[in-house]
Amino acid sequence: MRVCALIVAAGRGTRAGGPRPKQWQSLGKTRVIDHTLATFEGHKEVAQIAIVLHPDDMNEAPYFTQRGVKVAIGGAERSDSVRAGLAALPDCDLVLIHDAARPCVSAQVISDVIAALETSDGAAPGVAVSDALWVGDKNCVSGTKDRNGLFAAQTPQGFRYKQIVAAHADYVGTAADDVAVARAAGLNVTITAGDPENIKITTPTDFARATRILEKKMDIRTGNGFDVHAFGPGDHVMLCGVKIPHDHGLVGHSDADVGLHTITDAIYGALAAGDIGTHFPPSDPQWKGAQSHIFLRHAADLARDQGFTITHVDCTLICEHPKVGPHAAAMRAAVADMIGIDVDRTSVKATTSERLGFTGRGEGIACMATATLVKT
Secondary structure, eight states: OOEEEEEEEOOOGEEEEEEEEOOSSSEEEHHHHHHHHHHHTTTEEEEEEEEOGGGGGGGGHHHHTTHHHHHEEOOSSHHHHHHHHTOOOTOOOOOEETTTTTTOOHHHHHHHHHHTTTTTTTTEEEEESOEEEEEEEEEEEEEEEOTTTTTEEOEEEEEEEEHHHHHHHOOOSSSSSSHHHHTTTTTOOEEOOOOTTOOOSSTHHHHHHHHHHHHHHHHEEEEEEEEEEEEOOOSSSTTEEEEOOOEEEEOOSSOOOHHHHHHHHHHHHTTTTHHHHHHHHTTTTTGGTOOOOHHHHHHHHHHHHHTTTEEEEEEEEEEEESOOOOGHHHHHHHHHHHTTGGGGGEEEEEOOOOTHHHTTSSSSEEEEEEEEEEEE
């Protein structure tokens, strides 16, 4: 079953205060929306993400599309935004609809919703109400309400894609959430275990609380890599796991795949675990002529062993020749397979140095890469 996530970020959230809507404000050094997105990007069962933006925020769209996230334009009401986001995800079996203003959602809450959808039309996390409930009138208690059977609703709210699309198409009026839309269509919705820390940012004081929660829950790492290999004798080069015919080869102790070496070092860098030479010393003869996928797979395994998910890699090859464009798709697929992530989270591109320097003179190839790792 292909699982997709829809993050609704088109609201204005004026009660939260601040110069911008709450999803664009910062929690520590990272925006609310980026915390939310990172959790879904790092979840192994989520294959595709779409985000719904307010028309006034569409200048942010390139940031998301570069990360492989689909972008839709929101409507006047939340239900309009959800319908627009669903339309951007036509190839899904299950969809998780989540509020951007819930940045503290955990991987476990997401997994529980997905698991419940094996036997239910819909599933959503809820926290049983434990406090006494009052009915108020003009700031005075005018009565009490039985709390038995009451739950505080959370997101993500998950559904079978075709059913929730049809439910939204038939729904008239406004709804508190997507569970209300689903129930109006006769769908059964299972309550899964919510998390008291899966708060929705609503007021100014919620920012500080969310920051405290995230500081203890999430570890986001970014690593950079850089490598250079000179041209030498040969009839091909290995770049990002793809053999490309060329009138020169690349010189190196291994197969000299400058792309894989750089991505590998980016992952090691994010882990603060040295570089390729640390783990595979060039002085050790067993690595002479080794295929570079060995190094990259080791780095990816090391990240997983430490509890990290590789959410994205971006590799830029710098050379005059060979031409990378015709092979970029194959390179992305090869790297994604080695790391164990989706190809739409893998970027391979190329540029020249405008005939300046050693790459401009055709003496070799340089490469730089960035890797993002998340632990929740």
